[in-house]
Amino acid sequence: MSPSPRPAVDQLSGLAIKKERYLLDDLLGSGSYGAVYKALDLLSNKERPKLYAVKCQVKADANSRRAMYQQREANLHGLVSIHPSIVTLRETFETENYLCLVMDLCDGHDLFAAIESKAFVGRTELIQDGYSQILDAVHFCHKNGIYHRDLKPENILVSLDLRRLYLSDFGLATRDVESKTTGCGSGYYMSPECLGSKAFRLRSFPNGPTDVWALGVVLIAMVSGRLPWLRAELADRNFEAYITNPFYFVEVLPITAAVNVLLRRIFRTRPEKRIPIPDLRQGIMNLDTFYVEGEEVGESYLEVVGEDGEADLSDGFVHAPMSPAMIGSGTSEEEEEVITPETRPALLQDSVPDVQLDGGNAAWSDPLNAVNDAFIGIGSPCLPEVVAGDAIAAVLEQEVRRMFVGVGAEKAKERRVGESHRGCEPTVRKVAGTRAGKVAGEGVPWR
Template sequence: MLDRIDATSITTIQLYNQPFIRAFEMTPSLPTFVPATQLPLAIDNGRLVLQDMLGVGAYGSVYRAIDTQTHQTYAVKSLNKAGLNSRQCAFQNHEAQLHAKVSGHPNIVTLHKVVEENDCLYMVLDCGMEGDLFYTITERGGFVGNTMAIKTIFSQIASAVLHCHSRGVYHRDLKPENIIMFGRSVKLVDFGLATTEPVSSEFGCGSTFYLSPECQGGFIESVKSYDSAANDVWSLGIILINLTFGRNPWKQACPRDETFSAYAQHNDFLQTILPMSTELNEIVKGAFCLNPKKRITLSELARRVQACRFFTTPEFPSEASVVSAATAASQASFSTTMSGVYPTSNLHGPDDKEDSGVDLQSMA
């Protein structure tokens, strides 16, 4: 049984002032450059020369690479195979197989080839040079107050996930860090936690802030499995809040989180702490339906977001005046070239910690 809390004790100010830390501290927003002497010189029979490191984790790294024949730039994700048993190696191959299965969609990073050498599995990917969606939200003014930009980006993300689901692939780690900017477009990446199981019993897959209650084992009562597609829809609901308000609705969808518990008791609660329009409130209530069998479908979620006239209440622009200049800059330079990054969230070890919070801007 849920413990009751006083919902009125959670104010908008309290919510806005809570810190939000990136899902994995080892995953940088922008590349951490290292001397070339510390990098493997080249792979694929010398065709791909590794230039610098874009991200690093416990089990591997992501590099920027140049094709010596075409001079094309790629991102190369390196997964270390040294010391792994056959099951662990199969898991690495599984990521590449699932990514290849959904490649070819305009909003999914293309996996061009897989190279195995030097005790590593190298995945050769599109290289975006403008950072990830998290960086865009927190550092470039994001999309706050820009209804059309929110609709455009969310439509692309939803299209990518719909494509995955149509191919029988469920991502399970949807978050802004796994969405790369390519000019006015975005592309989904990182299938390290993806599955082909429509119903999964692998709990805790993903990042704390974006996990559905059932993916954590259940909210009110324990469950033995969960719907993989419905779990992705929940994560997309969180991303929609990220785009609209530059923050998360709660730290974790579990009983010990006061904000989420308040929402579970009264599903209009978010509208009392965020300047959310009635239209958007109804949409997110569908995405955050505690019963995954009754949760809004992905296609319906995408349709309703596009049909939504207003994401925020009329008074929100005055509340957001502090970010208006940043928003204007974002609209004016949406395709400004910046240094690239590729997430390595599934490269982290089991002891890595996540810092919870709500406000994305505060940690940038």
């Protein structure tokens, strides 16, 4: 008699697991390899039942690379979950078919939903309080030698009253101080060196400053409900406008000059020059306001839309979706010249003294008159047509190859991959399903 088929990972509602201790109830989110459920602890007091979020992942084959990443996620999350702004991981266990992570249940939603509804826009103190919690969580991870590598609103949970924020989803986290693999994370939040385009490609790059870059994009999203660019590459016209114009942010967003100074310290293209998290936290908390008095975040600014991936360019601005996670193996060194910190030419963005950018609250008073004519002022940067979503490649293939095959085999494989990808157009794939791996609770929708 053949064994009964394994139920789909998003079809487990009503199942009791771990010797019938946890009863899986509502499906909270799902992805290709896993799903998150609200679960009742059947051993808890019936008058005061305990509810948890249980992430069920299809168990990978033993000794496979996916099994290694599943175990690494559980281990690294467990090491830092003691922090009050990181979702607490209570336990992990295996069933016949699934690896399960039991976590505290948040009574709200993810930060993506809050940003979609502009819940933080215009509320300086609320942003300062919430964003400082995120900074504290990431700094705690870094102090313990853990780098998240996928910081984005979908991986941050928010309580219903917007007062508590929690970092979640350590699926791409690493203990490696530096990475050689490009393309790890979610495209809109990746740093230039992580994206790996020719102008910014490095032999290796530090993971800490890469997290800081993503934190900067999250900050802009909280303050304005918008994204600054689609990809931190010179081919992106908005990113090019930022690189060439030190007042780009105050021209497209109603922010003060003091906020502009902080943003430019975050978005240094040289990772070693990015602001340390403690300094960023202090700078955020010292702000009187994020906003220029009398200005509003209007519909003409870069707008965040939902995960359907629609891009509306009718008004000359890109309406950028927040992407699902994508992981790529990067480009071979034979395709692109590898640039080191010593050989990379200095960009205007890296050479503008912060003092030139700090003009009090007069951020909208023709700022280009205050700088050299070499800077290009672009008041309304317009992007070319953009397709939404990212091509999803093999998960951290280069890292796994280094661990299990060896450097020689890796370089041979890189040459083959580079040859096979030359001249190919980028692939666009619409990712089905809800945001994967989110730990969310019930509550009133944000809208």
